[in-house]
Amino acid sequence: MNFAALEKKGLAKFLIGENIDPQKLSIHISEVEPGNRSHAAHTHTGVEAFYVFEGQATVEFEGEQFPLDANQAMAIDATRPHGIFNNGATRTRYMVIIAK
Numbered sequence: 001m002n003f004a005a006l007e008k009k010g011l012a013k014f015l016i017g018e019n020i021d022p023q024k025l026s027i028h029i030s031e032v033e034p035g036n037r038s039h040a041a042h043t044h045t046g047v048e049a050f051y052v053f054e055g056q057a058t059v060e061f062e063g064e065q066f067p068l069d070a071n072q073a074m075a076i077d078a079t080r081p082h083g084i085f086n087n088g089a090t091r092t093r094y095m096v097i098i099a100k
Contacts, residue, residue, distance in 0.1 A: 026098040032057070034092075037085035046100035049075040050084055055092030059084050 003015040006022060010029025016022055030038050032055075041060055050059055051073040059066045059074050060083045066074055067087065076082050078098065086092040 024100050026096075028096050029053075029093065030096060031091055031093045032084075032086040034086050034089055037083060039083065041081045041083035043081055044078050044098075046078045046098050047075060048078040048082065049073060049097040051095040051097070053093045053095065055086060055090050055094075056088030057084050057092045057094055058087045 002018040004018060004022070006014045006016055008014045008026070008028045010031070011027065014027060016025070032038055050057065050068065052068045052070050054070050056070075057068050059068060059076070060081075061074075061076050062080050062082075068074060084094070
């Protein structure tokens with residue numbers, strides 16, 4: 001099997017099988033400083049999952065807030081309004097996985 005190398009934010013290497021449509025799966029690592037967010041609440045197609053490596057984050061989903069600590073995750077319907085922000089006192093580092 002052959003693999004393609006894709007550039008993804010926060011990853012040194014991401015290999016994807018040649019038979020997998022790269023538009024159907026996205027993975028990246030984000031870092032957010034205390035009191036900040038990566039971007040405003042938004043929507044898009046697919047399912048999105050957040051996994052927190054370090055720090056604390058709050059996932060906003062349809063106006064509700066769901067706190068996550070290190071080694072915790074949440075998966076959502078990305079067609080609904082959502083966002084994530086750092087509600088802690090230290091940098092938050094987390095993985096985002098989007099499947100379409």
